[in-house]
Amino acid sequence: MKKAVFYHAGCPVCVSAENKVITLIDRKNFDLEVVHLGEEKTRLAEAERAGVKSVPALVLEGEVLHINFGASLSDLR
DSSP states (O other), X not given: OEXXXXXXXXXXXXXXXXXXXXXXXXXXXXXXXXXXXXXXXXXXXXXXXHTOOEEEEEEETTEEEEEEEXXXXXXXX
16 A cells, blocks of 8 residues: 655644545555644654655655645744
């Protein structure tokens, strides 16, 4: 199964994007994980290694899709 990770910070922009991503991702083909970086700060380095610069962002099979600008990763530290 393909992996998708949606990173966000819990802001209104992120929550709106999360709701849309959840409805758009085909769960039969993708294992979708939602990561709230405001609550899981230990995963900030993981998001950076994946290429995430700001949230909300979707990492889909290793490709980063920056959806909108809610916050930069440096703001979450």
